[in-house]
Amino acid sequence: MPLDTIEDPFELSSYESVKHSFVIFYASRDDDGKMWCPARHRHAAHLAPQEGLGSCDCRNVEEIIERTFAPADGPTGLIVYVGQRIEWKTGANFFRAAPWRIRSIPTVVKLQGAKEAGRLVEGQIASDLPTFVGSAATTSPTKDEPPTKDEPPIKDETPIENEPPTKDKSPKDEPPPKDS
Numbered sequence: 001m002p003l004d005t006i007e008d009p010f011e012l013s014s015y016e017s018v019k020h021s022f023v024i025f026y027a028s029r030d031d032d033g034k035m036w037c038p039a040r041h042r043h044a045a046h047l048a049p050q051e052g053l054g055s056c057d058c059r060n061v062e063e064i065i066e067r068t069f070a071p072a073d074g075p076t077g078l079i080v081y082v083g084q085r086i087e088w089k090t091g092a093n094f095f096r097a098a099p100w101r102i103r104s105i106p107t108v109v110k111l112q113g114a115k116e117a118g119r120l121v122e123g124q125i126a127s128d129l130p131t132f133v134g135s136a137a138t139t140s141p142t143k144d145e146p147p148t149k150d151e152p153p154i155k156d157e158t159p160i161e162n163e164p165p166t167k168d169k170s171p172k173d174e175p176p177p178k179d180s
Helices: 058-069 085-089 123-134
Strands: 003-005 022-026 077-081 107-112 115-121
Touching (some): 058 123, 115 123
Parallel strands (some): 022 077
Antiparallel strands (some): 022 107
16 A cells, blocks of 8 residues: 555655655544544634535545555555644644644645655645645656646745745836836
């Protein structure tokens, strides 16, 4: 089965250390074998579920991930458990830092040529995983390679900590020149 679980997650110090096409980041399992995500808060029990949030937690995407990676000739995936809730919630969690920069779980990271080629986060996994994984078999550009004329460039929209958002400027955004 091309879906493995890493025993020592601290071996993942770089993309080069991964021999799989995909890395799946999940909440760690508790003593009952269940992932702590979703964490249900007693104060939030009265709130109605928000649109699309039902597929955001680790337990809800576990089955689709297992089905997607189950075929013997399918892509290879590596499951990484990020720690118990208290470990994950600290800013010092190993997986929140470079190179992984995981901000939400579950997250699926696609690797090509020891580089990140894309990622799906939370609810995107349930809706986009089959297409995302299927595109791993095709030759597509990474962030450092120019796209072919038929392929759009890959845009990494993952925010980097403490980096202000950027705004694409077009000529209409520029103020008119001042007359001297």
